[in-house]
Amino acid sequence: MTLTLDAPRFVETKPLLTARNLSKSYGDVQALRDVSATVYPGEVLGIVGESGSGKSTFLRCLNLEETPDAGSYSLDLPDVQGNLFDLDRYGRRMLCATRIGIVYQNPHLGLLMGHSSSGNVAERLLVAGERRFEVLRDKARNALDASEFPLDRMDAPPIELSGGMQQRVQLAKAIALEPALLLLDEPTTGLDVSVQALVLDTLKRLQQERRITMVIVSHDLGVIRTLSDRVMVMRRGAVVEEGLADQVFQDPQHSYTQQLVHAKL
Amino acid sequence: MTPQFNRDAPVLEVRSLSKGFTMHHLGAQMAAFDDISFQLRAGEFLLLKGRNGAGKSTLLRALYRSYLPGGGEILFHSSHGVIDLARAADVDVSLLRKTEMGFVTQFLTARPRVSAEALVAEPLRLSGVAQEDALEQARHWLDAFGVKRTLWAAYPTTFSGGEQQKVNLARALILPQRLLLLDEPTASLDASARAALIDRLSELKSRGTAMVGVFHHPGDVAQLIDSEIDLTPDVKSLEERENVVV
Numbered sequence: 001m002t003l004t005l006d007a008p009r010f011v012e013t014k015p016l017l018t019a020r021n022l023s024k025s026y027g028d029v030q031a032l033r034d035v036s037a038t039v040y041p042g043e044v045l046g047i048v049g050e051s052g053s054g055k056s057t058f059l060r061c062l063n064l065e066e067t068p069d070a071g072s073y074s075l076d077l078p079d080v081q082g083n084l085f086d087l088d089r090y091g092r093r094m095l096c097a098t099r100i101g102i103v104y105q106n107p108h109l110g111l112l113m114g115h116s117s118s119g120n121v122a123e124r125l126l127v128a129g130e131r132r133f134e135v136l137r138d139k140a141r142n143a144l145d146a147s148e149f150p151l152d153r154m155d156a157p158p159i160e161l162s163g164g165m166q167q168r169v170q171l172a173k174a175i176a177l178e179p180a181l182l183l184l185d186e187p188t189t190g191l192d193v194s195v196q197a198l199v200l201d202t203l204k205r206l207q208q209e210r211r212i213t214m215v216i217v218s219h220d221l222g223v224i225r226t227l228s229d230r231v232m233v234m235r236r237g238a239v240v241e242e243g244l245a246d247q248v249f250q251d252p253q254h255s256y257t258q259q260l261v262h263a264k265l
Numbered sequence: 266m267t268p269q270f271n272r273d274a275p276v277l278e279v280r281s282l283s284k285g286f287t288m289h290h291l292g293a294q295m296a297a298f299d300d301i302s303f304q305l306r307a308g309e310f311l312l313l314k315g316r317n318g319a320g321k322s323t324l325l326r327a328l329y330r331s332y333l334p335g336g337g338e339i340l341f342h343s344s345h346g347v348i349d350l351a352r353a354a355d356v357d358v359s360l361l362r363k364t365e366m367g368f369v370t371q372f373l374t375a376r377p378r379v380s381a382e383a384l385v386a387e388p389l390r391l392s393g394v395a396q397e398d399a400l401e402q403a404r405h406w407l408d409a410f411g412v413k414r415t416l417w418a419a420y421p422t423t424f425s426g427g428e429q430q431k432v433n434l435a436r437a438l439i440l441p442q443r444l445l446l447l448d449e450p451t452a453s454l455d456a457s458a459r460a461a462l463i464d465r466l467s468e469l470k471s472r473g474t475a476m477v478g479v480f481h482h483p484g485d486v487a488q489l490i491d492s493e494i495d496l497t498p499d500v501k502s503l504e505e506r507e508n509v510v511v
């Protein structure tokens with residue numbers, strides 16, 4: 001039973017992110033089946049679903065680390081045109097460095113664990129072409145500060161830091177260039193509950209103050225509920241349901257979503 | 266204060282609204298309500314009645330689109346134009362919730378490290394009011410609902426149930442909206458907070474806010490009520506009361 005809603009009538013801005021019919025297989029495993037998503041500027045889209053349902057694969061596609069077998073992806077930004085999967089490696093790298101930030105569950109994927117934390121953040125700025133040492137240091141400091149990272153530790157390498165602080169370094173790196181799009185893959189999973197709450201609070205604050213458009217994946221429905229405007233539910237590579245966050249949680253339509261929500265209540 | 270709105274202007278036209286739940290794990294369907302129709306004009310107050318489980322909360326949530334309506338129409342006359350909330354795009358509903366539709370329940374959603382005054386000021390900030398101005402108004406309403414001054418800058422996560430409820434009301438009622446939905450907002454409030462709530466509701470009403478509400482003790486709001494719907498099955502009837510002038 002899928003009820004189709006009307007197209008937006010009052011919201012006149014165009015979606016920032018439009019992904020259409022992404023499909024991706026790894027051998028026999030179909031990781032994505034016809035996945036489409038639209039995200040408006042300033043909106044937070046939450047993605048939930050069982051393990052192996054394709055959530056991380058979808059985020060890797062949005063971060064242009066992965067190319068789907070079929071489908072298109074566009075961002076409504078000045079100087080950015082067409083299907084982004086058509087970009088070459090250099091084009092992808094520049095777009096990601098300047099417009100897209102990502103935070104992974106595993107900090108090893110996003111950080112050089114032996115380099116200084118400030119260096120990790122500055123590296124992102126270097127890729128984007130900044131060479132002035134003072135500017136690099138200032139911007140790295142500001143981004144770490146905005147991520148509520150303790151500045152007296154900014155020269156420590158992530159390997160020496162707690163999990164919560166490592167996530168803040170990833171976040172600082174992701175927001176250093178004021179990206180149009182922030183992708184978060186299980187940003188609080190594996191952290192202590194109290195640290196989780198603090199990182200979540202930082203994300204909420206950044207979202208409110210900077211109106212950053214976000215796509216966040218988490219198994220923690222509390223995290224999704226706190227941050228998201230809309231929620232998309234995935235199962236076996238496909239989207240089974242999407243809607244306003246409160247509606248998906250309070251009045252889930254699909255049997256899988258009902259299971260998921262009731263299991264957590 | 267003279268009302269600057271048109272009393273005849275429709276705000277909400279609900280036509281043959283129905284809602285049921287499919288409970289997949291039971292393989293069962295359950296109807297919550299069926300064929301509800303009513304009209305609400307600016308400044309009108311509709312009371313929902315009915316026994317426990319009659320569907321009062323469900324109807325309010327369907328109007329706010331926290332529940333997906335099954336059938337029928339919810340025509341909302343917004344400042345952008347008329348829209349059917351039963352089918353409107355999620356982003357349009359989000360937009361309207363920010364400035365034109367409010368929902369008041371008994372429960373506060375506190376957030377870690379957000380002060381009471383910031384939480385109350387948030388709806389104003391999101392609608393474009395400057396930070397300082399928003400905070401000042403927030404303090405006014407915290408005071409009006411009887412939240413102690415020492416708590417204004419504190420985090421409500423640690424407040425008592427009653428204190429949280431007052432913060433919740435201040436937040437929910439700070440921004441005058443075209444449509445306000447109320448689900449038992451007076452339950453377990455002390456007498457002075459209850460009086461402050463009734464005062465605020467009649468002020469909003471006189472300024473043109475249309476309201477649909479469920480009240481555990483409807484006597485509290487007797488002077489505000491323009492019409493009633495009883496959702497208890499087989500009692501379905503829309504009684505028009507004498508229009509009470511406030």
Ligand SMILES: Nc1ncnc2c1ncn2[C@@H]1O[C@H](COP(=O)(O)OP(=O)(O)OP(=O)(O)O)[C@@H](O)[C@H]1O
Pocket residue numbers: 026029030031049050051052053054055056057058
């Ligand atoms: N690089 C890869 N090579 C082979 N198979 C892959 C690869 N990446 C993902 N898969 C497979 O694709 C499917 C989707 O994986 P994905 O990591 O996107 O799931 P997920 O929803 O993020 O799961 P989780 O919640 O456990 O993180 C899985 O079956 C996975 O094994």
Ligand SMILES: Nc1ncnc2c1ncn2[C@@H]1O[C@H](COP(=O)(O)OP(=O)(O)OP(=O)(O)O)[C@@H](O)[C@H]1O
Pocket residue numbers: 250251286297315316317318319320321322323324
């Ligand atoms: N999300 C839901 N999923 C399934 N059934 C629901 C859901 N929400 C409400 N119901 C059912 O719908 C019926 C109406 O419930 P509702 O909460 O609207 O009643 P109410 O009139 O507000 O009752 P009360 O006076 O006790 O608050 C009940 O049988 C309830 O169990």
Ligand SMILES: [Mg+2]
Pocket residue numbers: 055056057185
């Ligand atoms: Mg994953």
Ligand SMILES: [Mg+2]
Pocket residue numbers: 321322323
């Ligand atoms: Mg109820």
